[in-house]
Amino acid sequence: MIRNQIALLRREFWEHRAIFFVPVIVAVLMVLTSLTGQVSIGQMEHVDIGILGATNMPDNARSAALSGLMIAVSSTFVFAMWILTIFYSLDSLYAERKDRSILFWRSIPCSDFETVLSKLLTAMFVIPLVTFIIIAATHLFVLLNVTIWVDLRGGSVWHLIWSAAPFVDNWTATLVFLLALPLWLSPFIGWFLFVSAFTKRSPLLMAALPIVMLPLLEKILFDSAVFAETFFVRSVKMPLFVGLDNMEILFQEGDEFARLAEAKLSLMSLMDLGGFLSDPQLWLGIIVCGLFTAAAIYVRRYRDES
Amino acid sequence: MxxxxxxxxxxxxxxxxxxxxxxxxxxxxxxxxxxxxxxxxxxxxxxxxxxxxxxxxxxxxxxxxxxxxxxxxxxxxxxxxxxxxxxxxxxxxxxxxxxxxxxxxxxxxxxxxxxxxxxxxxxxxxxxxxxxxxxxxxxxxxxxxxxxxxxxxxxxxxxxxxxxxxxxxxxxxxxxxxxxxxxxxxxxxxxxxxxxxxxxxxxxxGKVVLDAKMDDIPERYVELLTSGDNAAKAQQFSPIYEREVFGKKVFTFEGVDRDQLTGLGELRTPDIADLFVAKVKGGSA
The missing domain is CATH 3.40.50.300 (P-loop containing nucleotide triphosphate hydrolases)
Incomplete structure (x- = not known):
């Protein structure tokens, strides 16, 4: 069972090379952008001051600024990761039917349950883990780039950058966030897998249609917005961060930034992991995901492909 | 088993x-x-x-x-x-x-x-x-x-x-x-x-019309190549299928002893393709 699962996960990695290439492309873009100075210094003035070697900046603010830089890098990946997850999930059970290779996959001793499970695990864990590794590497590249810049200007790179950057906290928080996001969005992932298993054509359209049409119909017919709110809240309000909106933290400036800077020193302290994991909404979502996944397994197993 | x-x-x-x-x-x-x-x-x-x-x-x-x-x-x-x-x-x-x-x-x-x-x-x-x-x-x-x-x-x-x-x-x-x-x-x-x-x-x-060992085919099936009066005689043995090749009649028989057909024309074992046509078309005729 475990041996099969590992082989099936490797298979997903071979087939969907985008799992690796999408974050790598984002990483290359980030590093290039960093090289031209757009991200690391050009746009973020607070970071700029810190890196310029201004000793008037308190250590914790410098750490917060570096953490902010790291978050700016990570957040681009998060967006790319979610797009990747959507396309991966929609393709995972559709491509094998389109090229008829499903007949080959079903000729080997792996059950439909094992196969669909490998797709779900890829969307939920493999993609976030690969993304995380590449994010961490990108952080190092970007900071290295900043190091060269600071060093050329005579700054103390150890003091200003490497001892100041809160690696452990930032990376732990990033990993937790990357793993929590697909869990929170799991009903969508389950829905995408199901669409991928049953649709005869254009999975993207088929998947998007009810997400758009249900709220619209509800508005027209009942003038209510239960679906719209459910979809919206699910999409943007992951209850992982306490007190701070996870987007807000990235875009504040001025005084508000200074206040947040203190908080940002420890991203982990901003997270309420216990609260997140005990949120009924999370588990409701996971149940919905489980039901859609079971439906996907059922369709793969029972539909005659002739 | x-x-x-x-x-x-x-x-x-x-x-x-x-x-x-x-x-x-x-x-x-x-x-x-x-x-x-x-x-x-x-x-x-x-x-x-x-x-x-x-x-x-x-x-x-x-x-x-x-x-x-x-x-x-x-x-x-x-x-x-x-x-x-x-x-x-x-x-x-x-x-x-x-x-x-x-x-x-x-x-x-x-x-x-x-x-x-x-x-x-x-x-x-x-x-x-x-x-x-x-x-x-x-x-x-x-x-x-x-x-x-x-x-x-x-x-x-x-x-x-x-x-x-x-x-x-x-x-x-x-x-x-x-x-x-x-x-x-x-x-x-x-x-x-x-x-x-x-x-x-x-x-x-959706139905099985023949299920046989290849070795048994020559015993069970025979094809007769003939023409004229012999063709009319051959009809009496109720062939399962007949077709015409170059002006001659070809009959396919099932379960008919070869000895009975000897003298009516050329006898041979049908190949699978011909036998298939005989069984499928003959069966629906």
Whole structure:
């Protein structure tokens, strides 16, 4: 069972090379952008001051600024990761039917349950883990780039950058966030897998249609917005961060930034992991995901492909 | 018990269409069975039922297992080639071997590599880079390297040129078949596999119209080539089918003693293709 699962996960990695290439492309873009100075210094003035070697900046603010830089890098990946997850999930059970290779996959001793499970695990864990590794590497590249810049200007790179950057906290928080996001969005992932298993054509359209049409119909017919709110809240309000909106933290400036800077020193302290994991909404979502996944397994197993 | 596949009153309907209609048969171990029928006769549905890819009514047992409910166990002992185009196009040959080595307890990588070494297939090639013939060679090689009890081939050589087709069946007999293994094969190119088969089953409109050992065919069936008065006499033995070739009549008889027909014309054993036409067309006439 475990041996099969590992082989099936490797298979997903071979087939969907985008799992690796999408974050790598984002990483290359980030590093290039960093090289031209757009991200690391050009746009973020607070970071700029810190890196310029201004000793008037308190250590914790410098750490917060570096953490902010790291978050700016990570957040681009998060967006790319979610797009990747959507396309991966929609393709995972559709491509094998389109090229008829499903007949080959079903000729080997792996059950439909094992196969669909490998797709779900890829969307939920493999993609976030690969993304995380590449994010961490990108952080190092970007900071290295900043190091060269600071060093050329005579700054103390150890003091200003490497001892100041809160690696452990930032990376732990990033990993937790990357793993929590697909869990929170799991009903969508389950829905995408199901669409991928049953649709005869254009999975993207088929998947998007009810997400758009249900709220619209509800508005027209009942003038209510239960679906719209459910979809919206699910999409943007992951209850992982306490007190701070996870987007807000990235875009504040001025005084508000200074206040947040203190908080940002420890991203982990901003997270309420216990609260997140005990949120009924999370588990409701996971149940919905489980039901859609079971439906996907059922369709793969029972539909005659002739 | 030597019966590898045992079907009793197996049926499968799609709405009003009876794709497989109350079929019973046995396939014994170590046989090469040709399953022959026109398009839409129910061959593929029957194969799918045997492979556990579709559910059916009646009792069907393959290797003592219920194919639909015990598909995973079954697949450890069955291989099938649905047609030439189903290997995933993105996979590399060595990845395919890696994968099978991990998931298939009966797959021998060294055997597969040995077989592939005889071909022009590079282990770093992707399936999409291989010609259709090479993909079939690859598929047959990996399947030969699986120590399975039953091999099911559904139109395995469709779209291949004659050289690859001959080679495919040559390899099938030389490398795969060892007298212990069992093969079920469907194809339109009956002539090419005729000499390979030990058993033959005709299926039409979901019914089995013939289920026989090849060795028994000459005893059961005879073809008479004749003309004129002799043709009229031959009619009395109620041929199952008649056709005209170059102005002469050809009659196909079932269960008629050759001695009775001697003197009426030229006698011969019908080949499978002719017998198939006789059974299918004669049956519906």
């Amino acid at each position: 030597t019966s590898l596949v045992s079907a009793r009153n197996v049926s499968k309907s799609f709405g009003a269409l009876h794709a497989v209609d109350d079929v019973s048969f046995d396939i014994e171990k170590g046989r090469i069975m040709g399953l022959i029928g026109p398009n839409g006769a129910g061959k593929t549905t029957l194969l799918k039922a045997m492979l556990g890819l579709t559910d059916c009514q009646g009792s069907l047992s393959v290797l003592g297992l219920d194919p639909f409910r015990q598909r995973r166990e079954l697949m450890q002992n069955i291989c099938f080639i649905a047609d030439v185009a189903v290997l995933p196009r993105w996979i590399r040959v060595d990845q395919l071997l890696d994968f099978l080595e991990s998931v298939h307890p009966r797959f021998s990588r060294s055997r597969a590599e040995e077989l592939l070494a005889k071909t022009d297939i590079n282990s770093k090639s992707k399936v999409r880079q291989l010609s259709k013939g090479m993909v079939t060679q690859l598929h047959l090689s990996i399947i030969t390297a699986i120590d399975a009890k039953l091999l099911v081939l559904d139109e395995p050589t469709i779209g291949l040129d004659i050289i690859f087709r001959k080679e495919f069946y040559g390899n099938l007999l030389n490398d795969y078949f060892d007298g212990e293994r069992t093969i079920i094969i469907t194809t339109h190119q009956v002539e090419e596999i005729e000499n390979l088969l030990t058993d033959v089953m005709f299926i039409n409109h």
